[in-house]
Amino acid sequence: MERDDTDLFAQAMSDVVPLKSDDARVQGSGPANPTEAQLARRAAAEAEVVNQKDGLTLEAVEPVDPDDIIGWTRGGMQHGVYKNLRLGKYSLDARLDLHGHTVAEARQALLQFIRDCLENDIRSALVLHGKGLNSKPFRGVLKSYVAAWLPNCPEVLAYHSALKQHGGTGAVYVLLRKSPREKAENRERHQKR
Numbered sequence: 322m323e324r325d326d327t328d329l330f331a332q333a334m335s336d337v338v339p340l341k342s343d344d345a346r347v348q349g350s351g352p353a354n355p356t357e358a359q360l361a362r363r364a365a366a367e368a369e370v371v372n373q374k375d376g377l378t379l380e381a382v383e384p385v386d387p388d389d390i391i392g393w394t395r396g397g398m399q400h401g402v403y404k405n406l407r408l409g410k411y412s413l414d415a416r417l418d419l420h421g422h423t424v425a426e427a428r429q430a431l432l433q434f435i436r437d438c439l440e441n442d443i444r445s446a447l448v449l450h451g452k453g454l455n456s457k458p459f460r461g462v463l464k465s466y467v468a469a470w471l472p473n474c475p476e477v478l479a480y481h482s483a484l485k486q487h488g489g490t491g492a493v494y495v496l497l498r499k500s501p502r503e504k505a506e507n508r509e510r511h512q513k514r
Contacts, residue, residue: 377428382469387452387461388490391468392481402479406496409484411445413494414438418449419463427463428470435476439500447483452491467493 355363385391394403405411417434419427431448438446448467456462471480476498483492499507 377432377470377473379425379428382465384459385461385465385468387454387464389461390482390490391464391493392479393468393472394479395472395477398479402496403481406445406479406494407481409487409494411494411496413445413447413487414443415441415446416449417446419467420449420451422463424462424466427466431467431470432474435474435497438497439476442500442503444497444499444503446495446497447487447492448480448495449488449492464491471495 392407415434415438417430419430422430427450434446434448437443450463450467453461453464459465471477471493477495478498479496480493482490483494487494
C-alpha cells in the first residue's frame with residue numbers, strides 16, 4: 322500500500338473499537354430451523370452421496386436398444402457358469418418386476434432386491450425391466466439403467482438377457498455371489514478332516 326492509502330485506512334478505522342473476547346462470538350440472525358428449501362437441498366445432496374457410494378447412478382447412461390441382448394460377467398468367471406446362466410439353466414429363486422417404476426424407484430427396488438437375495442441365500446434371480454418401447458426420454462430407459470447398474474453391484478457376478486419364456490430382452494438373469502453364511506458352510510463341507 323502506498324502512504325496515502327495507509328493514511329486513508331487509518332483515518333477510516335480511527336473510531337473502530339476492538340471486540341472484547343467475550344463479545345467475539347457472532348450471533349446468527351437467521352432462522353433456527355432450516356427452511357423447506359434447505360431441507361430439500363440437503364436431501365438431494367445426501368441422495369447424491371449415497372448414489373456415489375453404491376455406484377448406481379441416476380445420471381444419464383448409455384442407451385440400450387429395447388431388442389438388444391445384453392450381458393456382462395465379472396472377471397474370473399468360469400465360461401461354463403456364464404454359459405449356463407445365459408441358457409437359463411439355473412433355477413430362478415427370486416424375481417423382481419420393475420415395470421411401471423420410475424428410474425429412482427427402480428434403483429431402490431433393485432438395491433433392496435439384491436440385499437434380500439443375499440440374506441436368503443439366493444444365487445440366481447430374474448429381473449424384469451421391460452423393453453421400454455414407449456419410454457421417455459428414450460426407448461429402453463429402465464433396461465439401459467439396469468444394464469449400467471448391475472456391474473456396479475459388488476454382489477452381482479454376471480447377468481444376461483433372459484430366454485423368451487422368461488421375458489426375453491425385457492428381462493435379465495442375474496447370478497449373485499454366495500452369502501457369507503453359504504461361504505462358511507461351503508468351507509466346512511470341503512475341509513479336510
